[in-house]
Amino acid sequence: MTSVASGIARKKKVPLSAILLRLSSFLIMGVAVYWLGINFAHSPQEFAQVTINGLNNGLLYALIALGYTLVYGIIELINFAHGDLFMLTSVFSFAVLTELLGAQSPSGKNYALLLVVLLFTMAFGATLNVTIERLAYRRLRDAPKLAPLITAVGMSFVLQWIGLKWIGSVPVNVNTVLPSGKYHIGGVEIAYKTFAVFLITVPVLIILAFVVDKTRRGRAMRATAQDKDASRLMGIDVNKTISFTFAIAGAAAGAAGIMWAQTIGTVAYNLGFQLGLIAFTSAVLGGVGNLYGAVMGGLIIGLIQAYNDGLSIGPGQRWSQSMVFTILILLMVYRPGGLLGETAQEKV
Amino acid sequence: MARLNTPVMLKISDLTVGYGAITAVKGLSLEVREGEIVSVIGSNGAGKSTTLRTVSGLMKPKSGSIEFLGEKIDGIPGHEIVAKGICQSPEGRRIFPKMTVDENLDLGAYLRKDGAAVKEARERVLELFPRLRERINQKAGTMSGGEQQMLAVGRALMGNPKLLVLDEPSMGLAPVLVDLIFETIETIRKSGVTILLVEQNALAALRIADYAYVLESGNLKLEGDGSKLADDPAIAQAYLGG
Numbered sequence: 133m134t135s136v137a138s139g140i141a142r143k144k145k146v147p148l149s150a151i152l153l154r155l156s157s158f159l160i161m162g163v164a165v166y167w168l169g170i171n172f173a174h175s176p177q178e179f180a181q182v183t184i185n186g187l188n189n190g191l192l193y194a195l196i197a198l199g200y201t202l203v204y205g206i207i208e209l210i211n212f213a214h215g216d217l218f219m220l221t222s223v224f225s226f227a228v229l230t231e232l233l234g235a236q237s238p239s240g241k242n243y244a245l246l247l248v249v250l251l252f253t254m255a256f257g258a259t260l261n262v263t264i265e266r267l268a269y270r271r272l273r274d275a276p277k278l279a280p281l282i283t284a285v286g287m288s289f290v291l292q293w294i295g296l297k298w299i300g301s302v303p304v305n306v307n308t309v310l311p312s313g314k315y316h317i318g319g320v321e322i323a324y325k326t327f328a329v330f331l332i333t334v335p336v337l338i339i340l341a342f343v344v345d346k347t348r349r350g351r352a353m354r355a356t357a358q359d360k361d362a363s364r365l366m367g368i369d370v371n372k373t374i375s376f377t378f379a380i381a382g383a384a385a386g387a388a389g390i391m392w393a394q395t396i397g398t399v400a401y402n403l404g405f406q407l408g409l410i411a412f413t414s415a416v417l418g419g420v421g422n423l424y425g426a427v428m429g430g431l432i433i434g435l436i437q438a439y440n441d442g443l444s445i446g447p448g449q450r451w452s453q454s455m456v457f458t459i460l461i462l463l464m465v466y467r468p469g470g471l472l473g474e475t476a477q478e479k480v
Numbered sequence: 481m482a483r484l485n486t487p488v489m490l491k492i493s494d495l496t497v498g499y500g501a502i503t504a505v506k507g508l509s510l511e512v513r514e515g516e517i518v519s520v521i522g523s524n525g526a527g528k529s530t531t532l533r534t535v536s537g538l539m540k541p542k543s544g545s546i547e548f549l550g551e552k553i554d555g556i557p558g559h560e561i562v563a564k565g566i567c568q569s570p571e572g573r574r575i576f577p578k579m580t581v582d583e584n585l586d587l588g589a590y591l592r593k594d595g596a597a598v599k600e601a602r603e604r605v606l607e608l609f610p611r612l613r614e615r616i617n618q619k620a621g622t623m624s625g626g627e628q629q630m631l632a633v634g635r636a637l638m639g640n641p642k643l644l645v646l647d648e649p650s651m652g653l654a655p656v657l658v659d660l661i662f663e664t665i666e667t668i669r670k671s672g673v674t675i676l677l678v679e680q681n682a683l684a685a686l687r688i689a690d691y692a693y694v695l696e697s698g699n700l701k702l703e704g705d706g707s708k709l710a711d712d713p714a715i716a717q718a719y720l721g722g
Contacts (some may be wrong), residue, residue: 294634296691298658348590351583351586351587352577352587352590354578355587357574357577357578358576358577358578358579360572360653361558361574362570362574362575362576363536363538363587364537364540364557364558364562365536365558365562365567365568365570365574365636366559366561366562366587366590366591366635366639367559367562367590367591367639368559368586368587368590369557369559370559453545
């Protein structure tokens with residue numbers, strides 16, 4: 133608004149609104165730090181406990197958020213069906229591990245089965261996601277943006293319907309193979325399940341980040357995300373690269389799906405709506421299109437929910453969603469591109 | 481300079497290409513022989529870039545054919561054409577702005593598996609454009625237009641092309657850099673790479689060309705030896721600004 137010619141030795145006039153915006157951001161951060169601080173002082177054990185719970189859920193959100201962000205990054209599509217894909221992978225893992233293989237209690241054999249079915253579930257998620265892209269999105273790649281968006285919404289309903297036919301309308305309990313005990317360190321209890329989530333999701337996240345950042349395929353993905361025609365001129369098979377991206381997104385959702393079923397203990401046909409929304413929010417919070425942003429967003433939302441639900445001085449569980457979205461809205465005001473996102477001008 | 485007496489490398493016959501209802505190229509026939517520099521000139525909208533996009537498989541022709549080293553290549557996907565030995569530095573440079581110079585060059589050699597030869601190619605490119613060596617770890621999007629152009633040409637060379645296709649390599653560059661780019665094109669040709677060049681800077685393009693084609697609104701208007709066209713008063717009047 134103020135036409136300040138740069139380089140001229142004249143005092144830059146900063147608009148009042150910018151000062152207020154900056155001050156208010158400090159104020160909000162101050163309140164948040166104060167709130168966490170008094171809770172920490174009140175009971176450090178509780179604080180640590182809640183943090184661990186938050187990270188547990190956050191890691192699962194991060195895996196799903198990865199799928200939104202990868203797909204958006206490469207074809208600028210908000211894949212509304214992704215949450216439901218996650219739901220189907222959790223149903224698949226239940227059908228295979230719990231029902232078909234009958235692994236319903238902790239034992240050495242069942243841990244091994246869990247790892248095997250984890251791989252199968254990831255493969256299932258990858259195959260399903262690649263198929264969805266092939267059937268529903270590829271033909272619309274050059275169509276106006278709204279067309280594939282609507283197809284994605286439609287696909288979401290199709291997947292929900294498949295879930296409904298598969299396990300019915302009532303949430304199903306999953307007898308987990310993970311041990312129910314807890315590990316105690318200094319007054320903090322960490323469930324063995326939580327360890328399992330860390331042990332499985334962290335390596336999966338690291339491997340996926342490695343694939344995107346360091347491998348030839350990953351470089352092709354990043355090139356395709358930036359400029360499809362230029363990528364073709366490099367000899368990159370753009371269709372194949374997009375399929376590969378959907379495969380990675382589906383595999384991550386698969387890992388989240390089986391761990392969800394095993395740690396939360398229920399699967400339901402409408403699981404995808406809620407989780408998809410949270411994961412999509414994570415992706416936006418972190419800066420959609422940015423891999424690390426999605427992971428960060430997922431962890432932050434997991435933590436916000438956990439602090440809000442678990443800390444003794446706080447609004448409590450009823451305010452959980454409101455808190456998450458208040459923070460999302462505030463963040464969007466101050467950083468419209470998300471935490472690690474670039475400013476909007478980049479994408480030409 | 482005059483047409484070389486070498487075998488035909490690229491043969492475009494009666495090519496028609498369009499976007500929807502608009503026909504951008506109408507029945508164009510053109511030939512590039514091994515070791516030549518062939519220039520295509522013409523004003524904006526003459527169909528030059530469309531022709532090159534079709535050669536590289538980014539667009540499909542409505543009719544006509546393109547043969548490369550005796551093999552029909554029209555209609556096959558772009559990434560397979562690169563494998564056959566045609567690399568393009570496209571109009572508007574189209575470098576990958578969020579990647580470093582280094583990563584951009586690596587992508588130019590995406591299909592190549594021979595590590596040692598790729599290393600050599602990179603060394604040659606960096607010798608050709610020392611500026612790129614200085615900027616090797618810089619994000620390509622933060623470089624000047626001239627540097628980006630060097631990167632686009634260097635990236636295309638990384639693919640070890642038999643035919644290097646250059647679309648407006650001098651566009652938007654300062655006169656000093658334009659001279660440098662044209663000198664470099666001649667250096668590249670001397671190293672054994674055949675070049676198909678599209679330019680708005682008609683005079684410079686004609687001077688270095690063995691053979692040249694003049695397009696006008698999608699039609700071939702004239703063709704002839706580069707130097708002859710450069711001296712043709714009619715051409716001078718129409719394309720060289722008097």
